[in-house]
Amino acid sequence: MADIDEIDGVSDEEVEALTAGEVLQKLEEAWLNEKFSPELLEAKTDLVDCMLEQVTEMEENIKRAKKGDFKVVLHRMEIDRIRYVLSSYLRCRLKKIERYTTHVLEQESNRKEEDVCHLSPEEFTFAKEYGTTMETHMKNLVLRHMPPNLQTMDFKQTTIRPNLDSYVFLRVIEDTDGVLVEEETLDTG
Amino acid sequence: SATVAGENGLFSGVQLRHSALERNKRCLLAYLYNRLEQIKKMRWEFGSVLPPEVKFNMCEQEVQWFSKYNKMLANYMRSIGGEGGLDLTQDLKPPKTLYIEVRCLMDHGEFETQDGNILLLKKNSQHFMLRSECEHLIRQGILEHIVH
Numbered sequence: 001m002a003d004i005d006e007i008d009g010v011s012d013e014e015v016e017a018l019t020a021g022e023v024l025q026k027l028e029e030a031w032l033n034e035k036f037s038p039e040l041l042e043a044k045t046d047l048v049d050c051m052l053e054q055v056t057e058m059e060e061n062i063k064r065a066k067k068g069d070f071k072v073v074l075h076r077m078e079i080d081r082i083r084y085v086l087s088s089y090l091r092c093r094l095k096k097i098e099r100y101t102t103h104v105l106e107q108e109s110n111r112k113e114e115d116v117c118h119l120s121p122e123e124f125t126f127a128k129e130y131g132t133t134m135e136t137h138m139k140n141l142v143l144r145h146m147p148p149n150l151q152t153m154d155f156k157q158t159t160i161r162p163n164l165d166s167y168v169f170l171r172v173i174e175d176t177d178g179v180l181v182e183e184e185t186l187d188t189g
Numbered sequence: 190s191a192t193v194a195g196e197n198g199l200f201s202g203v204q205l206r207h208s209a210l211e212r213n214k215r216c217l218l219a220y221l222y223n224r225l226e227q228i229k230k231m232r233w234e235f236g237s238v239l240p241p242e243v244k245f246n247m248c249e250q251e252v253q254w255f256s257k258y259n260k261m262l263a264n265y266m267r268s269i270g271g272e273g274g275l276d277l278t279q280d281l282k283p284p285k286t287l288y289i290e291v292r293c294l295m296d297h298g299e300f301e302t303q304d305g306n307i308l309l310l311k312k313n314s315q316h317f318m319l320r321s322e323c324e325h326l327i328r329q330g331i332l333e334h335i336v337h
Contacts, residue, residue: 052270067304073287080284080321087280090269094277098229122268129261137225137254142217150214158218 020054024082027051031089036169039162040096040104043120048086055082097123101131102159228255232262233278234328279324289320291332 018026030044058079065072097104097119105127108119119127135153143151228251231243237259244252267274297310308316315335326332 049270052275056272076319077284077287080280080287083275083321084280084283086275087277090275091277094265122265126261126265130258133254133257133261134225137250138218138221141221141248141250142214146214147210150210 018050023047023050023054024085027089028085031085031092034089034092038164038166038168040093040100040118042116042118043093043123045120048090051082051086055079055086093123094126096162097127098130100160100162101127101134102155103161105131106159224251225254229258232258233281236278236325236329237263279321281324284320287320288317289323290315290317290335290337291323291327292335293331294333295331297326297331 027044027047030041030047034041058075062072062075062079104119108117108124108127111117138153143153228247231239232255235243239247239255247255262277266277269275269277293310293312293314293316296312300308300310302308302322303319308318310316310331323332327334
């Protein structure tokens with residue numbers, strides 16, 4: 001658990017106090033949020049790492065269990081489901097990184113120290129590499145052959161930005177007073 | 190040339206020509222970008238080796254881009270979690286059952302399962318396999334998932 005501390009400074013007790021079930025629930029929450037949000041959300045690297053550790057442990061346990069034991073089937077199904085949630089979560093994030101590359105990198109460079117990071121270090125490397133390969137590809141195929149004043153990729157024009165005005169579904173988890181919803185967007189009932 | 194200093198009458202002509210050039214540039218970039226999106230989709234569908242018909246339709250820079258994308262993706266997937274990483278191109282659909290019935294569409298020789306059993310994948314033979322093991326064979330078109 002020591003390297004999880006370094007990743008985002010969460011104290012040791014806070015991470016170890018979560019049971020595997022709670023980690024899975026938080027992961028599912030993060031997964032749904034990521035799926036329904038138009039932009040890239042916080043990177044939950046510690047949840048992903050923790051869950052993967054659990055899965056490897058479960059796979060080890062299965063290998064040691066008796067052959068034909070019914071529990072093995074149940075555990076295998078559980079592992080399949082957890083792997084699906086993890087893969088889907090990371091794929092969703094990757095898709096957003098690929099689509100909004102320049103925007104995401106810009107957001108990261110403008111981020112202040114105390115703000116939480118939206119990209120894990122590996123995602124950040126991927127985003128940078130993806131951006132550069134895309135740019136070099138365009139340069140070699142098209143921009144090289146253009147008249148001199150058109151040879152740069154104008155990023156102000158070409159970045160794709162997430163549509164922050166798109167509608168999202170919200171589910172209220174606990175009673176909170178004083179949240180104002182604007183009149184024109186209020187749904188009856 | 191695009192700039193003629195001091196000739197006020199030609200300004201609108203220059204502006205028109207410049208807009209036309211910018212539009213052409215945008216069309217070219219959009220065309221190439223969409224080709225790359227298609228090629229990316231192929232990586233997720235076919236895996237890291239492209240079928241020759243697809244490769245035939247790609248220009249050399251696109252082939253190079255594909256291998257770079259491959260490498261980037263592989264590095265990222267390997268770095269997930271503490272060790273080994275996670276193959277994101279597997280588990281594309283929510284798992285309904287642990288085992289599935291599959292039919293072999295072509296001869297594929299012997300296949301060793303996780304439990305150590307050896308299956309002979311002969312054309313038209315049917316097998317009951319772990320979904321996670323045969324997913325990639327189904328995607329490649331070697332096996333066919335039998336749905337009742």
